[in-house]
Amino acid sequence: MTSEALIRMHGVYKSYKTRQGEQTVLKDFNLDVFAGDRLCLIGPSGSGKSTCLRVINALETITGGDVVVCGLNYQTAKQPVHKIRQHTAMVFQRFELFPHLSILENVALGPRLTKGLSRQESQERARDLLARVGLKDHVSKYPSQLSGGQQQRVSIARALAIDPKVLLCDEPTSALDPELVHEVTDILQELADGGMTMLIVTHEMGFARRVSTQCLFLEGGQIVERADPEAFFERPQHPRLQQFLRMIEH
Amino acid sequence: MYPKSLPWYVTLWSVVALAALGYLLTYSFMKLDYDWSFGFLTEYIWQRDTGKPGIILEGLWGTFYISFLSILGGTLLGLLVGLMMIAPEPIARNAAIVFVDVFRNTPVLVQLYVMYFIVGTAFDLSPEVAGITTLSLFCSAYVADIFRASVVEFERGQLDAAKAMGLDRLQIAVYIMLPQILRRMLPALVGQFVSLVKDSSLVSVISVSDLTKSALNVVSVSFRSFETWFLIAVIYCVLNYVLSSYGRYLERRLRVGYS
Numbered sequence: 001m002t003s004e005a006l007i008r009m010h011g012v013y014k015s016y017k018t019r020q021g022e023q024t025v026l027k028d029f030n031l032d033v034f035a036g037d038r039l040c041l042i043g044p045s046g047s048g049k050s051t052c053l054r055v056i057n058a059l060e061t062i063t064g065g066d067v068v069v070c071g072l073n074y075q076t077a078k079q080p081v082h083k084i085r086q087h088t089a090m091v092f093q094r095f096e097l098f099p100h101l102s103i104l105e106n107v108a109l110g111p112r113l114t115k116g117l118s119r120q121e122s123q124e125r126a127r128d129l130l131a132r133v134g135l136k137d138h139v140s141k142y143p144s145q146l147s148g149g150q151q152q153r154v155s156i157a158r159a160l161a162i163d164p165k166v167l168l169c170d171e172p173t174s175a176l177d178p179e180l181v182h183e184v185t186d187i188l189q190e191l192a193d194g195g196m197t198m199l200i201v202t203h204e205m206g207f208a209r210r211v212s213t214q215c216l217f218l219e220g221g222q223i224v225e226r227a228d229p230e231a232f233f234e235r236p237q238h239p240r241l242q243q244f245l246r247m248i249e250h
Numbered sequence: 251m252y253p254k255s256l257p258w259y260v261t262l263w264s265v266v267a268l269a270a271l272g273y274l275l276t277y278s279f280m281k282l283d284y285d286w287s288f289g290f291l292t293e294y295i296w297q298r299d300t301g302k303p304g305i306i307l308e309g310l311w312g313t314f315y316i317s318f319l320s321i322l323g324g325t326l327l328g329l330l331v332g333l334m335m336i337a338p339e340p341i342a343r344n345a346a347i348v349f350v351d352v353f354r355n356t357p358v359l360v361q362l363y364v365m366y367f368i369v370g371t372a373f374d375l376s377p378e379v380a381g382i383t384t385l386s387l388f389c390s391a392y393v394a395d396i397f398r399a400s401v402v403e404f405e406r407g408q409l410d411a412a413k414a415m416g417l418d419r420l421q422i423a424v425y426i427m428l429p430q431i432l433r434r435m436l437p438a439l440v441g442q443f444v445s446l447v448k449d450s451s452l453v454s455v456i457s458v459s460d461l462t463k464s465a466l467n468v469v470s471v472s473f474r475s476f477e478t479w480f481l482i483a484v485i486y487c488v489l490n491y492v493l494s495s496y497g498r499y500l501e502r503r504l505r506v507g508y509s
Contacts, residue, residue, distance in 0.1 A: 057414050086416030096411035100429050109425060110415040155411075162415060 004071060006165050006197060007033040007056055007088075012065035014051055014221075025051045027221035029065070033166060033199060038192050040208035040229075041201045043218035044244065049201040052218070053168045056199070057090055070165055086114050089159035093171040095151040097143040103130065103154045104139040110162040122161075129157040133187050149180030156187055167191065169200040173207075185211075205248060209233055217241045288477050294468050309464025310485060316382055316460055317447045323386030324446070325439075328393025335398045346394065353391035358449050361388060366456040381453035385446060392442045400434045401427070433504040440497030444490045451486075461485060 014026040025048045033039060041049040054060040055067055058074050058081050067074050070087045077084060097106050107126035111117045117125065130136055133153040143151055152172060159167055169188065173181045185207045192198060192211045202208050208215055208229065215232040217225040217240070225238045236242045294304040303311075334346035353361070366380040375383075404427060412422045454463035465482045469475045 054410075059410050059413060080418065082413070082416050082418045085414060088414075090411070090414035092407065092411060092414075094407055096405075096407040098408060098411070098426055098430075100433070110417075113421050113425065114416045158411075158415070168414075 005032040005034055005068075006037075006070055007031070007199075008066070008068040009052070009056070010066045010068070012055060012067060013063045014048075014055060014060060015063050025221050026055065026062070029222060031216075031223065033197065035165075035197050036195055036213070038196075038198045038211055038213045039200070040212040040215045041199065041218055042203075042205075042208060042215055042244075047218040048221040049218050050170050053090065053170050053199060053201060056166075056168060057085055057088055059090075086162060087164060088166045088168055089162055089164035091152070091155050091159050091167065091169040091172045093174050095143070095148070095155045095175070097151055097154055097158070099143055102140050102142055103135065103146070106143065106154055107158045107161045110158060114162055125161060126157070129160055130154070132160075133157045134183075147180065148176045149183035152176065152184045153187060156184070156191075160191075166197045166199060169198065169202070171201050171203065173202065173204055181207075203248075205233070205245075217244070284476065286477065287474065288481070290472055290474065291468075291477060291481055294464075294472075305459075305464040305467055306461070306481070306485075309459060309461040310489075312458065312460035312463070313447070313450055313486075313489070316378070316385065316453060316458065317443075317450045319382050320385035320389055320450065321443050321446060323382065324389025325393050327386060327390035329397055331390055331394035332397030332401070335394055336401055350391045350394050353388050354395070358384065358388050359452050359455065362452055362456055370456075377453070377456045377458045381450075381456060381458045385450060385453070388449070389442065389446050393439065396435050396438045396442065397431070400431045404431065429504075433501070436497060436501050436504065440494055443497075444494055447490055447493065448486060 009029055009031040012026050012029040013024065014029075015022045015024040017023075025046075029048065029052065031039075031052070041052060043049050051060060055062055056069065058067075069084055072079060072084045072087075074081065074084060097103070098109070101109065104123060104126050107129055108119075108122040111125055112119065112122035115122075127136065127139060130139055133156055135150060135153055135157070138146065138150065143154065146154065152175075156172075172188065173184050176184065181204065185204065188198070188200070189207075189211050198211075200208070200211065209232075210229075212229050214226060215229050216223050217232070217236075217238065219238075219240050225232070225236065225241050227235075227237075232241075233245065236245055291306070292298075294306045296302075296307065297304050331346045331349060334342045335350070337343050337346075361384050362381065365384040366375065366377060369375065370377075370380045408426060409422065412426045417425070450460060451462035453460055454466060457463065461482055465478050468478045472478065
């Protein structure tokens, strides 16, 4: 199993029907993610970064190809979709916490419902995780009482609570005030140092460079460049990436 | 002191409007040459000689249980119809939409007549059963649409988060959607229930003994329609005030986590 990819996307197509006609977001998209990989997906908007993550979680249905998570193909596996989804967890740009639950329950709900933990066990686990993201004094608060950075940390704890093999982060800092970004990136960096397998869509180039084992540049629904962070930022090959990096430097 | 948010003439206008309304009513009542007497009503509320409730109190009980059962039936059926309205299956969906349109867009009075005199004759229904059935159906059409609206506007992001967690459809419905949807539905639901309690007065036309029917009876023997109907109005008002206060209480209690 060690050599087996945790996530395998093979020849994936994804297109939306719009009023203008068909719009293809992923075009023959191929990606393997192995345990310990920390991949940052970088690219202009509409290049398919977020869609790639959402496809891995089956939040989007694909038009063609195969998505295999931990050996289970969404198209052909006997397991229901929600069982396959339990191998991965996702952190969203806009947090998407459940407003009617305390943050303790936000985190405890997942393990209780998917892993059959008792109320007490799941809350204990939630307490540990919330302490890990520095929120142990806020457990009984509700999401609306927290700052954006705190909410995103809760959502990271919520994602970790189901013990995922891969953590998917969809622009985890894009909705935050600039001075709160580091709260979230610090925690993701800690997770990365702990060996968590991660796929991160981000516009924070410094963070991408520090956290990733490899950076991927997406353009027009395909990966056009894949390199380790140093080469990616210092010696970009693809002209579109060179242009993109010049644009964000200034 | 309260914060001043509206210009002064809005305050002035509302005071003037209220005063005018008060004057209009007082003037009309003064003009009316009528010898007011509310005393006789006590006998219809409670019969002192026999020690039994009078017809008005019996009527209140009628209104109470008919409204209660209709609200209960209407809510349960309404949730079912509401679920059908958002079903992807087109026949069930369209059937539910037609049902809602028919019951919302026709007068309850006509629905009652049809249910009692036509359906009731065929199936030998008592006036009470016909009345409760009609009001339940009528109520369910509104509940269904309130339910549909609050499900449709539920945030996609929260659903994505719940799915990404690996919850199945039933778990998402029960733990994520239902608690929030109930809270959002509550104000509209309470409004609908209050209006149903008032609409329940229509069952008097198929001779169900409710509050309105008892008022008609009292008027027919006492010939004092003003006093009787005023008392009845006050009773309906109290009934609905209790109902909507309870609704507001529930709303406050369910507001945890919302700023």
